[in-house]
Amino acid sequence: MGRRKTKKIVVRPKPKVPSVFNCPACGKKAVKVEISKTEKTATVKCGSCNMELTIPAHALMEPVDAYGEFVDAFKKAEIKPEISSDY
Numbered sequence: 140m141g142r143r144k145t146k147k148i149v150v151r152p153k154p155k156v157p158s159v160f161n162c163p164a165c166g167k168k169a170v171k172v173e174i175s176k177t178e179k180t181a182t183v184k185c186g187s188c189n190m191e192l193t194i195p196a197h198a199l200m201e202p203v204d205a206y207g208e209f210v211d212a213f214k215k216a217e218i219k220p221e222i223s224s225d226y
């Protein structure tokens with residue numbers, strides 16, 4: 140009469156939002172968002188084309204919000220990718 144001990148594995152879903160996004164300029168998934176709660180700024184930067192945007196961040200700002208601003212700014216031609224001349 141073996142009693143089976145069932146192991147309970149509790150999977151805790153992590154509410155972690157991915158903070159790497161697709162770049163609207165170069166199309167690569169290399170856009171990183173860093174939110175500094177102390178400085179109240181969000182820096183969105185593409186590691187591929189070096190396009191960068193720093194915006195004021197509020198307490199509830201999520202990386203995806205900052206990324207949205209990044210895409211917006213690109214569409215409005217407020218920011219441009221830094222492409223070296225030999226590219």
Ligand SMILES: [Zn+2]
Nearest residue numbers: 162165185188
């Ligand atoms: Zn890019």
